[in-house]
């Protein structure tokens with residue numbers, strides 16, 4: 001049963017245990033033909049385990065895999081017809097680059113001329129023609145990695161599993177290879193599952209992202225979903241929310257989901273993600289790009305008061321705080337700055353303004369960019385209830401319309417943006433300023 | 441050379457001493473080499489000294505010129521044939537041990553419950569020693585032993601098969617003592633091969649036979665050559681079982697018996713030394729052939745963790 005021209009590949013409650021340790025638990029995912037899925041998460045969260053389960057390299061402890069309604073997890077690895085780029089490359093040390101790349105074609109007993117032509121083409125794609133007759137031991141790490149990529153793309157497998165295939169390349173080559181992978185994906189319509197640490201890579205390549213943590217799915221959704229509406233602070237952490245603080249909820253607005261937080265000598269307004277009530281400990285986060293530095297002229301004016309929405313009834317725009325510049329790094333187009341706010345809380349921000357270390361300044365934290373997450377949440381259910389989901393929003397690009405889970409894909413739990421109807425815990429959350437966030 | 445380079449001339453006084461020390465270190469020669477001194481002394485005293493003593497003794501025969509003992513050995517067909525007899529025993533035995541150990545070790549390369557038990561059971565014959573094995577064989581394979589009784593009860597044969605006091609008795613004993621050795625060596629060579637290589641081959645559509653044939657076997661072959669050499673050397677110097685379960689006067693009169701007789705029945709030490717030297721030369725020749733063949737194979741790292 002070789003995977004060719006399938007419609008959906010479905011993982012139902014897939015899990016794997018090593019000894020007493022559960023490396024992966026309850027992974028529900030429905031992959032459409034031609035989709036590009038990125039698996040994202042910190043080291044040791046079970047990404048490679050998930051790929052190995054899909055490839056059939058380790059037996060499942062729990063769950064099942066289905067292809068177009070047929071049970072697939074009992075099919076042996078060599079019969080699945082999935083290609084895989086291994087995290088440790090796993091190149092055959094006794095074969096040359098050419099021999100490595102040709103291996104799979106030889107196994108298919110293709111004509112010699114075709115093997116030679118396709119091998120050559122794949123080696124050209126990864127820019128290794130001048131190294132083609134070397135043994136893997138004579139190559140640099142990045143060159144070996146490219147051989148590993150060439151070795152699996154040459155087979156044009158129906159499903160391509162890539163375990164951090166670009167981790168060892170320099171920045172320029174990584175961008176080139178990323179484009180190659182994307183192009184190949186589009187040209188051949190290869191379904192791809194791609195493991196990466198790099199959120200930028202994941203956002204730019206994938207149709208849908210799966211964020212894992214400790215073997216559990218944190219969130220599944222489109223890049224836009226995850227970028228604008230991370231479900232937990234762990235996801236936010238991965239999505240570039242470099243500033244994360246632990247604070248306490250002081251009070252919350254009757255309407256909308258603005259909360260005022262207090263702690264560490266700070267008092268600030270934020271948008272609640274999920275149900276929060278006064279006294280809860282939250283993790284609040286904001287991206288460095290979203291912090292606004294007030295122009296120097298405004299320094300003399302008094303600081304805007306947090307919680308002013310309670311009196312004025314107007315939606316607040318942001319909390320303004322006094323800060324002291326600590327570290328300034330020039331990054332080319334702008335400055336990456338670290339300032340101190342409140343009781344020595346470090347805040348990272350980016351600004352074109354030339355700030356000087358040691359100087360006082362004033363920063364504004366826009367409320368709708370400042371997301372407050374419950375400290376611990378059950379994973380799987382999205383707190384962004386009422387917010388437009390990827391299905392509703394998928395009007396623009398054709399890419400998006402095909403990524404949602406198709407009708408009748410089994411339980412469907414955990415697919416799409418994960419906004420389950422049963423998890424509406426947040427009254428009146430429709431007032432979330434989502435429309436602004438989208439325009440980011 | 442480096443003296444003429446601008447960098448080198450900037451520090452002229454350190455150039456000389458630092459230069460050659462650095463060059464030696466690049467070839468792996470530095471002060472840490474002194475740590476090898478005890479081992480070198482040990483090898484010289486325990487191995488090289490007896491060897492050279494025997495070598496010079498073999499050139500001082502009781503009568504005749506320096507090579508007359510060698511001459512005696514090769515001109516006497518009864519003595520000369522011991523080389524062939526020994527090779528006929530040790531080469532097939534070593535080959536059998538290696539070839540039989542490969543599939544078993546291949547099956548057992550992964551981790552599974554009870555692996556340690558199986559390994560222990562297989563190692564026991566090594567620890568038992570040749571004499572105990574030979575006695576067991578005498579009882580088991582003898583005319584009234586279990587093996588023949590089972591064959592006769594099954595009416596497969598009408599009279600007992602002769603399996604001891606001939607070639608086969610010694611062959612079995614060489615297998616019993618040599619096989620576990622070969623198995624353990626090959627198992628460790630196999631665990632040195634990165635298991636993800638076979639997995640990668642599987643994702644490229646290779647079935648188990650192709651994975652073995654195209655990936656594991658080529659990476660294992662250098663190890664097989666080494667294992668063959670070691671079990672061959674063990675089998676070539678067979679002595680107790682050739683006497684106990686063999687036919688020491690005829691079909692299993694191996695070369696070590698000839699050397700023993702020269703030394704302890706005729707008390708002709710130079711002649712015994714000469715025979716021992718011939719024995720060593722034959723072993724060296726076989727090993728050299730095998731290793732020569734090995735150099736034509738892949739010899740890089742097998743990417744394993746072992």
Ligand SMILES: Nc1ncnc2c1ncn2[C@@H]1O[C@H](COP(=O)(O)OP(=O)(O)OP(=O)(O)O)[C@@H](O)[C@H]1O
Pocket residue numbers: 018019021022023041042043044045046047048049050087
């Ligand atoms: N063969 C194994 N035996 C025992 N434990 C394992 C095995 N493979 C993985 N694990 C454990 O499972 C967990 C997940 O491992 P996995 O390799 O999937 O992580 P990962 O997400 O790929 O991490 P990284 O980004 O560092 O590659 C880890 O805690 C690891 O210790």
Ligand SMILES: [Mg+2]
Pocket residue numbers: 047048049087163
């Ligand atoms: Mg991994």
